[in-house]
Amino acid sequence: MPRIKSYDFGKMVVDDQFYNQDLVVSNERIYSGWWRREGHRVVLDDLIEILEKEKPEVLVVGQGYYGYMEIDDSLRRYLESKGISLVSGKTGEVWKKFNELADKGVRVVAAFHLTC
Numbered sequence: 001m002p003r004i005k006s007y008d009f010g011k012m013v014v015d016d017q018f019y020n021q022d023l024v025v026s027n028e029r030i031y032s033g034w035w036r037r038e039g040h041r042v043v044l045d046d047l048i049e050i051l052e053k054e055k056p057e058v059l060v061v062g063q064g065y066y067g068y069m070e071i072d073d074s075l076r077r078y079l080e081s082k083g084i085s086l087v088s089g090k091t092g093e094v095w096k097k098f099n100e101l102a103d104k105g106v107r108v109v110a111a112f113h114l115t116c
Contacts, residue, residue, distance in 0.1 A: 043074050061110075
């Protein structure tokens with residue numbers, strides 16, 4: 001199971017691997033180089049494949065160092081329709097939540113914007 005070790009502006013360490021691009025982490029794998037159609041907005045299409053594959057109980061969204069990335073209503077509606085809880089906030093405030101949930105055996109997906 002991937003474990004996030006640290007985060008600072010523009011960089012995250014997961015299992016001793018350094019990442020400097022946005023990424024998605026699940027209980028099983030790391031999706032590096034996560035790309036969004038709109039840089040500071042995450043829409044359902046940006047995560048649908050991963051959500052359908054991983055079937056999480058919780059989605060953690062790190063909205064960037066300053067919290068600038070917005071969560072589109074399309075994603076919020078999808079999560080609600082599937083009974084998936086959403087935890088969101090500045091990346092520096094929510095990254096540890098992934099580890100906490102995963103340690104409790106919760107199926108979790110975390111999508112992190114690493115800069116602004």
